[in-house]
Every structure is written in structure tokens, then in C-alpha cells.
Amino acid sequence: MTNSIITPELVDLDLDAADRRSATRELALRLVKQGRVTELDGFLADVRKREEQMPTGIEGGIGIPHARSAFVTQPTLAFARSEAGVDFGAPDGPAHLIFLIAAPDGGDSEHMTILAALARRLVHASFREALAAAPDAKAVVDVVTKEVLGQ
């Protein structure tokens, strides 16, 4: 179970954050608590660096802050829903679904394949809708596992 890219502890169905920095921080704290990120500030700096290159918000209310970072121990997805929305720089408004993707630096291709499959699912409306409608954290994990890993 601990090997999967997402666990219920990494899901926040009611995120309360004013901006993308605090939203990312909230989710990153969960990564730290699960031992998937070794150093909060170092990891956040890496995410911020990526975010500054080009905002990661995409149309349809999605934000995908992400980074490859030396402080990440295994490829991980943390997910949050935000009723109010958090601005991730998308042209059509704030993000209601936020995916924090953490990849270890120099990760091997098997792990990268999982993250690639995840990224590919993100553009499917059905995937987003299933996540938006998931009743609890366990359901979110099930949706991701089923869609991304085909299990």
C-alpha cells in the first residue's frame, strides 16, 4: 500500500487556502508527514521554481503544482479539492482540483511511467468529474488507482 502513488492520507477534500503558495504548502505538509518528502522548505522551493517558470493552472479549474526534487523519496500525488478555488494562473479562473505531483530527482523510468499515466488521465473530463464527485478520501484513491494503474 505504501508503494502506491497516493494514499487517503494524501487527500484533502476541503482545502482552505488563500493562494497557491499556501495550498501547495498544505499538501506538501501531508507529504512530509507520510515520509515522502524529507525537507519541506527545500521541496517547496523546487515547486516554486517550477511554478515561476510558467503557472501550472490549466483550463477547467485544475492546478498542478509539481517538481522533481532531491527531497522526494518516491513519486507521489497529493490531491485537494477547494470549494472557493485557488488561483494557479489558468486563464479561465481559479483551480478547484489541485494535484501536487512530487517526483524524485533522477527517478527511474518505471516511476516516471506512472506519473506520465497520471498526467495523461488529468486531461480527461471523466477523470476530473469522478474526482470532483468522490465522497471521501478513500474514493479518491480508488479513482486514481483504477484510472492510472488500471487496477
Place this chain on the structure above:
Amino acid sequence: MKLVAVTSCPTGIAHTYMAAESLEQAAKAAGHTITVETQGAGGADPVPADVIAAADAVIFAADVEVRGRERFIGKALVTAPVKRAINAGPELIEEAVHAAEAGSPEAAATPAAAPHSATARPAGAHRDVLAGLTTKVDKDAHFGTRLRQWLMTGVSYMIPFVAAGGILIAISFIWGGPQVASKVFGGTFHGHTYHPVITGIESFDVSAVLHAAGYAGLLFLIGKVAFFMLVPVLSGFIAYAMADRMGLVPGFVAGLIATATGAGFLGGLIGGLLAGTAVLAVKRVRVPRAFAGIMPVVVIPLLSTAFVGVIMAVVVARPVAAATTAMTNWLHGLSGANAAVLGLLLGAMMAFDLGGPVNKVAYTFGLAGLASGNTKVMAAVMVAGMTPPIALALACVVRKRLFTPAERTAGEAAWLLGLSFITEGAIPFAAADPLRVIPSMMAGSAAAGALSMAFGVTSLAPHGGIWVIGLIGRPLLYLVAIAAGVVVSAVCVIVLKSLRRTEPAEPTGTRADATNATSEPVAVGA
């Protein structure tokens, strides 16, 4: 419609794949097929060359430089930020279809895929063929083909080094006189003995060089440094063609060992192939998860470099160095009839396939000569490569009725192509009538090559034809060799074509080929 796309983003874990998925969905919805190459952190799985060849248009949805973009040269192209592919996939697909239909500024289909587009812009099609020869590695091809593609990849990365280094050295000679080399490295020139200012390019004192030989001496030295890189670059990029980025480290190291031990070019070739093989072998080993992350950064370069380095130093270096020395001495010692025979052979090879693999072998031999200080072979190869297009251009003028209108158009362009040492200018003629054209061209090129060697013409430049005549030793005899070759080829082709009874018809494929020649191919080789 058939499309290909490349997606990439700075981190390579999210947008790259989202864009790929979005484009695939949009293409499918619109009834097109698309093949997407995701250049992400997981490494890219390159689009096969034949898929690129068959594609009508290319989409680059990339926020970072597209790797290997020369593979797509000549295709109708749409570029966009990666996010646009995610947010507006269908729009981008529509634009690509539009570009394919209109023929974007850079656009053209390959002749095979779309014969009807001959009137559009075949310029790129020709370039496409050239680019394919030098960098494409087709994973499904036979071993022999792949071997050639690996070697040609190395050679094509090396050529700019030869050009830069060779021309810098030539300029330094023109500027500072031929004694520049002796002033820098020491030696006797015309009875005057110079003390060496430096002993090698690994470490030198700039002010001492400037004092002894001025800025001409410095340019000479910079040119030498570029030359020093030849074998490592060759070897490194052979390994790169075989094993991707991880091949670079063992490849470069093997090339440097080849240079240091005197194994030279041949050693570099072997080193590059060894390095590529070693990386491919190490990659196959299954490792525990914990090590997987450091495989590409530490383990594979370490093991492959250690292995290749030891093999190079202990097994390969000595015999190859001996063979290289023997060959260099042989080339230097060649004179009179023997030299002419070598010129004859290289000349015939240059014209045998007019830019194909045999031509490249001869050309590479010229480059190798240039790098080891033998400038005669380079000159012979150059005159032999210039002869065919000029001869055909001349034949078109002298005996118009023997050529189709399309060939005559190609003939007008062939003057310039020939003078620029772009042998490919003869291809339209050879394609239309190979049995008469190719033997005629080989005869003239062989004559030109033989004469050039016999005359002792030298060239310090690896490319450029008539435009680098300032870097040619014995320029008048250089022109004589070219003229003689042109006359031989032109007479042969006129005689052979006159023997044919039937009137020249216009074969359907010729027009496309002929207009190709009016384009401006990139000068990557002869």
C-alpha cells in the same frame, strides 16, 4: 491525415504527457491519426523515421528545446506552448491540418508520400533526405544500415569541428605565413629554427603565444584545439547514436584515449562503437529498486567508462595506433602514380552514389586526412565531388535536346551546386537515367581526383568548393583538375545519351527530382 507531434516541458513529468494525451484525443475525435513523442523525464521514445516520413504535418508543443528537431525538417510545422496543446488540443490539430494543406513556409511533403506536391515546395523534401542521411538512426533497420547510421551520426557532428578548426588554421597561415605552426610548436622552417612556445594544447601561456606568433598564432592554436576535439566528438556521438545520452561519457572518454594514444580516427570509431555497446549492455542488467535512481547518473557511466577505457587502453590502442601511423605514413609517402591511383579510387567513389553512403565513405576519408595533416586527399575528394553537377550543367547547355525540360531546369541550378561542392546536384539526372549518368560521372570524378592528387593540390577546408579557393594550395591546378573532370564527364554523358535512339520523354517522377535540385540543400557533407 497523418500527424506527428513532440511534447515537452521544463520538468517533464506533467505537462508533457497531458499535452500528448490532449493531442491524441483531439486528433482521434477529428478522424486523424497522430503519433506523439513525449520528451519527458522518463526519456523519449522517438517517433520512427518512417512515421515521420509519412506524416503530413508536425506539431511541436514544447516549452523547452525539441530534441532532434532536424528529424522533422521540411515538414509542415505548427509550434505552440505546451499549455496550448492541453487547453486547446482540437484547435492545434486543426491548425496542423491547415498547415499541411496550405504548405506552411517551411513545408513540403516527401516526394514518396505526396508526388502531387511537387509544385508546392519541394525544397524541404530534399533537405529531408539529407538530414536523414546524417542523423537518422532507424531502430528496425538491418545491422549494416544501423552501423552506417551510427557512424554517420558521429561524422555529421564532427564536420563542423573540422570546418571551424580547418578554416581557422588556414586563416592563420594566410595571415601569419606558413611558419606560424613552427613559431608556436617549435621546429625548423626555411632554415630558421624556432623554439617551441608550448608543448601541447592541454596547457598554454597565451601571452607567450602572442609574443612569439601574434594573433595569427593564437588563431592557429584555437584551430588546433578544435581539431583536438574531432576524435572525441566522433566517438562520443557514435555512442550517442547507439545508446542515447548515456553513451556520451564513455564515448568521449574513449575518443580522448584514442587521441592520446595515437589511435586516431580508427581508434575513435572503435571506441565509439564499444562505448555504445557497453552502455546498452549495462542498461540490460536488472538492478534493485534502490539503485534504479542512480543508474543513469552514476552507475551506467561509471561501469561503461571503466570498461571501455580499459579495453581501449590495453587492447585497442596499440595495434590501431600502429595501423594509423602506417596509413598516415603511406598517405604522406604517396606520390606520382600511387597518389593518382588513390585519387582515382576516391573520385570514383564520390560519384558512385552522388551523396550516398559510398560518397560519404570517401568524404570521411578526406576529413580523416585533413585531421591528420594530409590536405591532398581532401582536395582530391573535393574536386571529385564538384565535378558531376558542373559536368551535367555543361552537358545541358551543349546538347539541349538530350535532356528533358525538367532536367534542363535542374541543369541551371547544378552550376551553383557543383561549384559549391554539393554533389547531390547531380541526383535528378542520375535518378532519371542512372545507367548512362552514373558511369559518366564516375569517369570524370575519377579523372579529377587522380589529377588533383598527381598535381599535389591541397585543401585546408573540408567543404566549400570554389568559395574556399583561398584555402587551396596550387589553386590553378585545382581549377585544371575540376575542368578536366567536367570535360570527361560531360563528353561521356553526351556520347552515352546520343547512342540512345528514342526521344527523351518526360517521366512522371522527374519533375519533382529536378526541382529538388533548385533548392538550397544544407551543406552537410559532399
